[in-house]
Amino acid sequence: MNKWLTLLALSISLSAHAQDTALAQLTACQDISVDQKRLQCYDQALAQYQAKQPDAQKHPIAALPTANVALSAEQQQARFGIENKTIQNEQRVDNMEATIIKLTKSAHGVRTFELSNTQVWKQIGSGAFFAKQDDTVTIKRGSFNSFLMSKSGSNRTIRVKRIK
Incomplete structure (x- = not known):
């Protein structure tokens, strides 16, 4: 040293x-x-x-060229909500729809949603959200890389965060 x-x-x-x-x-x-x-x-x-x-x-170092790779719809769906934790990409999905397979609630009232597309989302806010197992939900992209979950047929939304 x-x-x-x-x-x-x-x-x-x-x-x-x-x-x-x-x-x-x-x-x-x-x-x-x-x-x-x-x-x-x-x-x-x-x-x-x-x-x-x-x-x-x-001798200045030149930047390496980056390839703009097109993703299929399934790949975009799989990366929805987690792309900011990995690599930024120009092609982004603005919303997605899935069915709740499993719904768990913690002791503090925070809900965790396991969806039919194998994604797991966790409730961020403390607002009331009345979704049950086998309900269809829509997750939309919000501002500042946030996401909003809403139940089909309802105007109520909650902020969610993708954890898996």
């Missing part, structure tokens, strides 16, 4: 020294009154400074 700290301190001091010498050369060039000689002095100072720089700074 001490060797790494010593090496780091040495490299920082060397780069600071290189910048100081480059600055000293540039200020010396500023005092030259003949235009052509002053220009040559600046060119030499810049060439010496660039020669001391590491190769990583000389």
